[in-house]
Amino acid sequence: MAAIFQVDPAGAQALLKDGATLLDVREPWEYAQVHVEGSLHIPMGQIPERFPELNSGRVYVVMCHHGSRSQQVATFLTSKGFGKVANLKGGIDAWAAELDPRLSRY
Numbered sequence: 001m002a003a004i005f006q007v008d009p010a011g012a013q014a015l016l017k018d019g020a021t022l023l024d025v026r027e028p029w030e031y032a033q034v035h036v037e038g039s040l041h042i043p044m045g046q047i048p049e050r051f052p053e054l055n056s057g058r059v060y061v062v063m064c065h066h067g068s069r070s071q072q073v074a075t076f077l078t079s080k081g082f083g084k085v086a087n088l089k090g091g092i093d094a095w096a097a098e099l100d101p102r103l104s105r106y
Helices: 009-017 028-033 044-053 068-079 091-098
Strands: 005-007 021-024 060-063 085-088
Touching: 005 009, 009 021, 009 060, 009 085, 009 091, 044 068, 060 068, 060 091, 068 085, 085 091
Parallel strands: 005 085, 021 060, 060 085
Antiparallel strands: none
């Protein structure tokens, strides 16, 4: 299996501008507290049953709080035939620190 591409917040933002989808895999309470506008929210625990809703031909940047859960989801999606999956290093915490300080950090 191929290694998952790791992307920093600026790289993720560039991918999103090129049409990638930001997939937020945090828990509902986390997403309700803070999220990136326009992200697709599917909690990690729901990915095994809901991944068929996703388009395996799209580019996805997977995000969680710090990057561990999103790495697991990116690995799972890759194992299911998704060829264009990146993990957001540092998660939403890095996004808030580097790109959007208006977002709350927890």
